[in-house]
Amino acid sequence: MKHYFYMRFLTPILIFLLSGQVYAEPVKPSSPTCQQLKGEWINELGSKLNITSVDRKSGQLSGTYTSPSGTSGNSVAMIGWMNAKPSPAKTTKESPTLSRMVVVSFSVNWGEYGSVTSWSGVCGVKEGVPTIKTIWNLARTVDSYDWDHIITNSDTFIPKNK
Secondary structure, rough: OHHHHHHHHHHHHHHEEEEEEOOOOOOOOOOOOOOOOOEEEEEOOOOEEEEEEEOOOOOEEEEEOOOOOOOOHHHHEEEEEEEEEOOOOOOOOOOOOOOOEEEEEEEOOHHHHHHEEEEEEEEEOOEEEEEEEEEEEEEOOOOOOOOOOEEEEEEEEEOOOO
């Protein structure tokens, strides 16, 4: 009788456990961080920086950028670079510790709009949130004045999930 019990009731349980099938909620992708830039970032105007590839050896970034301001809102290709290697800077009496951040730059060719934008900045943690602070330059082919072909401003990006 004992043998029948084991065969009838415990064998299916044992087979289930050994099959490796686990029923759980799907794992959500983790939010990007300054050490793992891959993922979706959003700025204060709702533009989306989607870093889809990071070459850890060369530091090359690729992905897409979507801006709801001044464009049709379509995603365009983005290419860039990151560098997390510490520079050979030395500490001094006046500066006994050094602040370290990941350096980030990326560019977008707006094609039909006749312009290119390039962002350069740093990624650090601000109030517990990974934050990319940038300065950008937009250069455009046509404008009313010679001096107005390049405009400059700043953007701050945080992970989309935050």
